[in-house]
Amino acid sequence: MSKKILIIDDEPDLSALLSFRLEAHGFKVISALDGPTGLEKAKSDKPDLILLDLMMPGMDGFQAAKILKGDPETNEIPVIVFTAMASPELRQRVSEIRAFDYITKPFDPKDLLEKVKKALGGGDELRLGAGYTGS
Amino acid sequence: MTDKIINVAIIGAGEEAVPLIRTLTTLQNCKILGVADEKKDAPGLAVAGELGIKTYLDFRELLKQKELNLVIETSGSGSFASTLEKLVSPNVKIMDWASARLSLVLAEERERLLKIESSYKLTRRYSALLEEANTKLDGKLLELSLLNETSKSFSSAFDRRNVAGFIFSLLRKKIDFCVYALFLSEDQNYTLVLISNGSIPPELREEISLRMADRYAKYIKEPVDAKKVSIIEKIVQGPGKAEGLREPAIKNLCTAALAVLEKPLGMMGMVFCKEYNLTSDEERFFDILTGQVALFIENDRIKQAITHERNQLESILKSMFGALLVINEKRQLILINSVTEIFLGVKQGEILGRDLNEVILQDEIKELFHIIRAQRSEFFSKEIQLTNFQNGITRICKANLAKVHDHLGEVIGTVLILHDITKEKEVDRMKTEFISTTSHELRTPLASIKEAVSLIFDETAGEVNANQRKFLDIATRNINRLSELINSLLDLSKIESGKIELERSKVEINALVLEVVENFSRAAKEKKLALKISLAEGLPQVQADRSKINHVLTNLVSNAFKFVQAGTVTVSTGFYGADKNFIEVSVGDTGIGIEKKDFEKLFQKFQQLDSSLTRRASGTGLGLAISKQIVELHAGKIWAESEGLGKGSKFSFILPVIYEEAKMEKKNILVIDDEPDLCSTVKARLEANGFNVLTALSGQEGLDKVKEYKPDLIILDLMMPVMDGFEVCQRLKKDALTSAIPVVVLTALEQEEAAKKALSIGAEGYLVKPFEQESLLFTIREFLKRGD
Numbered sequence: 003m004s005k006k007i008l009i010i011d012d013e014p015d016l017s018a019l020l021s022f023r024l025e026a027h028g029f030k031v032i033s034a035l036d037g038p039t040g041l042e043k044a045k046s047d048k049p050d051l052i053l054l055d056l057m058m059p060g061m062d063g064f065q066a067a068k069i070l071k072g073d074p075e076t077n078e079i080p081v082i083v084f085t086a087m088a089s090p091e092l093r094q095r096v097s098e099i100r101a102f103d104y105i106t107k108p109f110d111p112k113d114l115l116e117k118v119k120k121a122l123g124g125g126d127e128l129r130l131g132a133g134y135t136g137s
Numbered sequence: 138m139t140d141k142i143i144n145v146a147i148i149g150a151g152e153e154a155v156p157l158i159r160t161l162t163t164l165q166n167c168k169i170l171g172v173a174d175e176k177k178d179a180p181g182l183a184v185a186g187e188l189g190i191k192t193y194l195d196f197r198e199l200l201k202q203k204e205l206n207l208v209i210e211t212s213g214s215g216s217f218a219s220t221l222e223k224l225v226s227p228n229v230k231i232m233d234w235a236s237a238r239l240s241l242v243l244a245e246e247r248e249r250l251l252k253i254e255s256s257y258k259l260t261r262r263y264s265a266l267l268e269e270a271n272t273k274l275d276g277k278l279l280e281l282s283l284l285n286e287t288s289k290s291f292s293s294a295f296d297r298r299n300v301a302g303f304i305f306s307l308l309r310k311k312i313d314f315c316v317y318a319l320f321l322s323e324d325q326n327y328t329l330v331l332i333s334n335g336s337i338p339p340e341l342r343e344e345i346s347l348r349m350a351d352r353y354a355k356y357i358k359e360p361v362d363a364k365k366v367s368i369i370e371k372i373v374q375g376p377g378k379a380e381g382l383r384e385p386a387i388k389n390l391c392t393a394a395l396a397v398l399e400k401p402l403g404m405m406g407m408v409f410c411k412e413y414n415l416t417s418d419e420e421r422f423f424d425i426l427t428g429q430v431a432l433f434i435e436n437d438r439i440k441q442a443i444t445h446e447r448n449q450l451e452s453i454l455k456s457m458f459g460a461l462l463v464i465n466e467k468r469q470l471i472l473i474n475s476v477t478e479i480f481l482g483v484k485q486g487e488i489l490g491r492d493l494n495e496v497i498l499q500d501e502i503k504e505l506f507h508i509i510r511a512q513r514s515e516f517f518s519k520e521i522q523l524t525n526f527q528n529g530i531t532r533i534c535k536a537n538l539a540k541v542h543d544h545l546g547e548v549i550g551t552v553l554i555l556h557d558i559t560k561e562k563e564v565d566r567m568k569t570e571f572i573s574t575t576s577h578e579l580r581t582p583l584a585s586i587k588e589a590v591s592l593i594f595d596e597t598a599g600e601v602n603a604n605q606r607k608f609l610d611i612a613t614r615n616i617n618r619l620s621e622l623i624n625s626l627l628d629l630s631k632i633e634s635g636k637i638e639l640e641r642s643k644v645e646i647n648a649l650v651l652e653v654v655e656n657f658s659r660a661a662k663e664k665k666l667a668l669k670i671s672l673a674e675g676l677p678q679v680q681a682d683r684s685k686i687n688h689v690l691t692n693l694v695s696n697a698f699k700f701v702q703a704g705t706v707t708v709s710t711g712f713y714g715a716d717k718n719f720i721e722v723s724v725g726d727t728g729i730g731i732e733k734k735d736f737e738k739l740f741q742k743f744q745q746l747d748s749s750l751t752r753r754a755s756g757t758g759l760g761l762a763i764s765k766q767i768v769e770l771h772a773g774k775i776w777a778e779s780e781g782l783g784k785g786s787k788f789s790f791i792l793p794v795i796y797e798e799a800k801m802e803k804k805n806i807l808v809i810d811d812e813p814d815l816c817s818t819v820k821a822r823l824e825a826n827g828f829n830v831l832t833a834l835s836g837q838e839g840l841d842k843v844k845e846y847k848p849d850l851i852i853l854d855l856m857m858p859v860m861d862g863f864e865v866c867q868r869l870k871k872d873a874l875t876s877a878i879p880v881v882v883l884t885a886l887e888q889e890e891a892a893k894k895a896l897s898i899g900a901e902g903y904l905v906k907p908f909e910q911e912s913l914l915f916t917i918r919e920f921l922k923r924g925d
Contacts, residue, residue: 013581019588026597057577086580087573087627108584108620111591 005122008049009033010040010066011084012058016107020053023111024118037061041069044076051121054101055084067099080121084109143167144204148196148221149211150174150181153234157209158184160241164248171199200224209237300433302373304426305332308407312419314391316341316408320349320366321434322401327353327366332373341387342368345408348390353404356394388412393424395431402434460534460555463541464506466548468493480534480555482527499523504915506551509538511903511916513896516540523555533559572630579623587616625759632766639682639770646679646710646720646792647672653690654708657698666701671709676720679792685767686792689775692760693724693788700786701728713791719773720794725787731779739777740765768792804921805829805846809839809865810854810883819852822910823917836860840868843875850921852913853900854883855891863895870899879920883908 007029011017014035021031032047034040037058044052052070056063063083070076080102085092088106096104102121105114143166147154150172158181161167172185173196182192193199200208200221210221211234221231232240305317316337319330329346331337337345346366354361392406405427415423454461454474460481463472470488478484481499488496493506501521509517517538524531534555541550592598594609601609654670661668690708697706704727713721731739740761761775768775768790779786806828810816816832823830831846833839836857843851851869855862862882869875879901884892892903901920904912 013585015585016581016588019585019592023588023592023597026592057581086577107580108587108616111588111595 004028004030005050006030006032006047007051007053007118008040008043008047009053010037010058010063011053011055012036013055020114023114027115029118037063037066040066041076044070044079045073048075049079051118052079052081053084053118054081057086064095064099067101071100082117082121141166143206144170144202145207145209146170146199146202146205147172147181147185147209147211148174148199149234150176150179150185150192151211152180154179154181154211155184157181157211157234157237157241158188158190160245162188162190164241164244167244170202170205173199196221197224205229207232209234300430301330301332302371304405304430305373307426308423311422312407312415313413314407315410316345318345318349318392318406318408319403319430320353320405321395321403322353322361323438327361329366329368331368331370333370334373336372337370341408341410342370344387345390345406348387349392349404349406352390352392352406353394353401356404357401386410391415391420391423393427395427395434397431397435400435402431402438405430457554458556460553462502462553462555463550464493465550468506470496471550477555480523480525480532480557482525497526499526502553504912505536505538505553507912508915508919509540509551511905512919513901520558532557533562568630572627576623576627580620583616583620583623587613587620590616622759625763628763629759629766632763632770639685641680641682643678644681644683644686646676646722649683649687649690650708650710650722653687653694656691657694660698661706664698664701665703666698667705669705669707671707673709673711676710676712677794679720679794681771681792682767686771689764689767689790690722690724692764693790696760696788697724697726697728701726704728704785718794719791721789721791723787723789725785727785729786730782730784731777731786732782736777736779740775764790803827803829804850805831805848806850806852806917807831807833807839807842807846807848808852809833809836809842809857809862810852811835811857812854815854819913822913826914828917836862836865839865843869843878847875848878850917851878851880852883852917853880855895856885863898866895866900867898881916881920 007024009017009020009031011020011033012035017033017035021033024031032043032049034043038061040052040054043049054063054067058066063085067081067083070079070081081099083096083099083101083104084107085096085104086107088104092104103117105117145161145167147158147161147169150158151174154172154174158169158172161169169185169188169190171191171193172181173193174182175194175196176182177194185192191199205225206229208221208225208229208231210217210231212218213234215233218231218233225231301317301319304319308314308317315333317332319332321328321330327350329349331342331345346368350361350366387408388411389409390406391409392404394404395402407423455476457474457476460477460479461472461474462470462477465471469490469492471490473483473485473489481502483498488498493503501523505517505519505521508519517536519536521534521536522531523534535558536553536555538551538553540548541552543549590609590612593601594606594613650670650672654668657668694706694708705725706727707723707725709723709725711721713719765775771792773790773792775788775790777786777788806823808816808819808823808830810819810832811834813834816834820830820832831842831848833842837860839851839853842848853862853865857865866880866882869878869880876899880899882892882895882900882903883906884895884903885906892900892905895903902916904916
């Protein structure tokens with residue numbers, strides 16, 4: 003059975019591009035354009051992985067991640083976050099929300115696929131420190 | 138009245154004679170030669186005897202007296218009188234008792250009248266004297282009351298022109314002059330104030346001015362040009378009318394110099410337009426007034442100078458945009474400015490002169506004064522948050538404190554200046570936000586472009602032909618270039634706004650070099666360049682931000698690649714500096730080299746050398762600028778060397794080596810105090826705040842534990858038996874192995890002197906018992922921070 007990936011990102015272009023690539027690699031992809039919709043779909047569709055953009059208007063990625071991790075129905079799903087800026091503070095915050103990993107935009111498709119595979123390959127969410135392969 | 142004494146003899150000393158005798162005795166011009174009576178027990182004889190008058194039993198004896206002028210016989214018989222006549226010389230008068238009595242009464246009366254007359258004359262003389270004295274006294278009283286009035290008026294704020302008017306009125310009460318002239322000199326500016334009852338004709342004015350200037354010049358022996366004197370005329374309703382003004386010509390000018398302690402202030406004078414001779418009294422009065430006026434003028438001058446200086450100081454204080462607080466050595470607030478009132482919400486009147494500990498003031502402020510007092514160094518700086526008591530406005534302030542010394546070096550107070558940096562902090566925050574927003578806005582569309590291109594390029598969306606691939610390749614390269622540019626710009630803006638924080642860790646330089654070189658090995662092969670490394674052995678690790686140094690090295694190597702057509706790029710590492718306290722990394726190439734004139738431009742932003750050569754090289758011109766910033770943030774240096782065009786170049790940077798052991802997370806504190814209770818409470822408190830605490834109950838035990846455990850900070854009680862805190866401190870500071878450990882001494886309230894002594898032998902700070910746990914924690918954190 004192919005793995006299901008949920009993309010939560012307010013940028014429709016990027017969402018479409020990512021979906022295309024991931025589907026080409028055999029994943030099933032569903033998407034949501036904002037936090038609340040994303041949370042709904044996470045509960046209803048039970049994806050195997052969530053790709054979450056951090057900078058969104060309204061509910062941002064941090065808030066969405068907190069809710070996901072706080073809800074027993076969704077807290078097991080690994081989350082990879084997208085961000086435009088990598089900084090020490092960011093890394094701190096990302097580890098606080100217990101994301102699996104993060105990817106910076108613009109991203110290297112190879113890098114993205116690697117991380118997705120790792121997240122789905124029975125990887126442990128709580129791999130802080132060693133889990134970070136971001137540069 | 139004749140002064141001739143009448144000598145009297147009294148014949149017959151019966152009862153009637155007694156009053157006669159007595160009365161005669163009182164008369165000044167009578168002398169009783171004797172009293173005679175044949176009866177021994179005649180009362181008159183007894184009385185005569187009492188009064189010291191000779192008595193005779195035989196009247197004939199008495200009558201023999203040669204000086205006799207008058208005989209009074211009391212028989213009352215005429216025949217006896219004629220008998221007596223025959224017994225005395227013819228010029229002796231015989232008087233009978235009745236006549237005698239009459240004469241007596243007349244004589245008495247006359248005497249009385251004479252006395253009255255003489256006493257009357259005396260009284261008249263005395264009353265004349267009294268009158269004279271009275272007048273004099275009145276005059277004096279008037280003088281005194283006038284002087285009293287003047288000194289009272291002078292001591293209040295009094296305009297100088299009003300002074301002149303006042304003096305005019307005073308003087309006019311006693312002296313009839315026409316014009317009062319007050320000549321004042323102030324730094325070569327001369328003013329002449331003229332006061333009179335009527336207007337002064339111009340010629341008179343001129344003349345007075347000339348004369349006053351002239352006299353003043355003579356007084357100070359320097360020329361004073363009368364034309365330079367500015368004349369102020371005032372007409373005053375004084376007592377009486379100075380009529381002399383109608384014939385304007387100075388008949389007399391009485392002047393007196395105004396001076397205080399030999400410092401000339403001017404002159405004052407009375408102008409007389411008619412003949413007038415001053416009495417000595419009037420002269421004296423004028424003189425006394427002169428002294429008063431001089432004093433007043435000088436006092437006024439001093440007051441003005443003080444007011445001026447105080448206004449200056451106040452203006453300075455007002456225009457200071459910082460808050461200022463000053464305390465003296467007794468911890469009393471002696472100066473605050475208006476900005477302080479605004480920041481803190483207190484009023485000067487409420488807190489000036491009061492003790493710092495008693496007054497109502499923000500805790501943060503009190504804490505600041507407390508800290509600088511407890512430390513040895515002169516200055517202290519901290520960012521604090523302050524909230525105004527009145528209106529609740531909160532500000533972030535930079536606090537700067539400094540100790541103040543007198544000329545002998547004693548601390549006489551502390552100055553605190555606060556600057557409101559709330560706006561700067563806000564701007565900072567806005568910058569950060571801007572960077573983060575821009576970053577997102579630029580990178581997000583770029584991500585989409587890149588991904589879209591990528592999907593086509595790697596044929597996920599279908600086959601592509603050669604041309605399509607070529608164009609997509611171009612697109613990809615430029616996307617990457619754009620991406621790099623955005624990264625560089627954001628990096629630079631972060632560095633410039635101080636937003637970059639280094640994540641330091643222990644870095645093996647050689648390992649890093651190998652990594653970077655590895656990344657370039659393929660590019661080297663493609664460009665047919667030799668990429669060599671020369672790494673020194675035994676290099677210590679450096680504390681550095683690995684990714685940033687990686688960035689720098691990558692930048693240098695990539696630059697080398699850009700500017701080398703054929704040849705070698707060499708990366709080498711080694712020690713730098715005589716003390717080997719730096720590690721040097723160099724990237725050398727055999728490329729186009731750098732001209733001397735271009736060296737300066739190298740590390741500047743957006744500079745690229747000679748566009749013709751760099752057209753082939755890509756780059757933003759930011760790489761070296763960023764590298765320079767990064768290296769300098771590490772307290773290192775970066776530079777370039779080249780022999781000239783075509784002779785290759787070498788770029789090097791150095792990073793400081795820190796040989797110390799890495800800091801442990803938990804700090805160790807040793808408490809040395811002979812009181813076990815204090816040790817345990819302090820230990821409990823500190824451990825609750827994340828410190829490891831050791832205790833020692835004596836000086837010796839303390840020293841042993843210091844050697845054994847090497848704590849990060851020592852808290853040391855001064856008063857201990859056997860070995861006191863001083864000795865412990867001295868020993869610690871003398872020993873090179875322990876001298877760097879900060880020592881905070883504990884001292885009782887009355888023994889601050891002791892604490893200061895401790896500071897002088899090397900202790901870093903002190904705390905006064907009983908101390909708040911907060912103070913203890915704060916002090917410890919401060920000193921630990923400084924040790925880092």
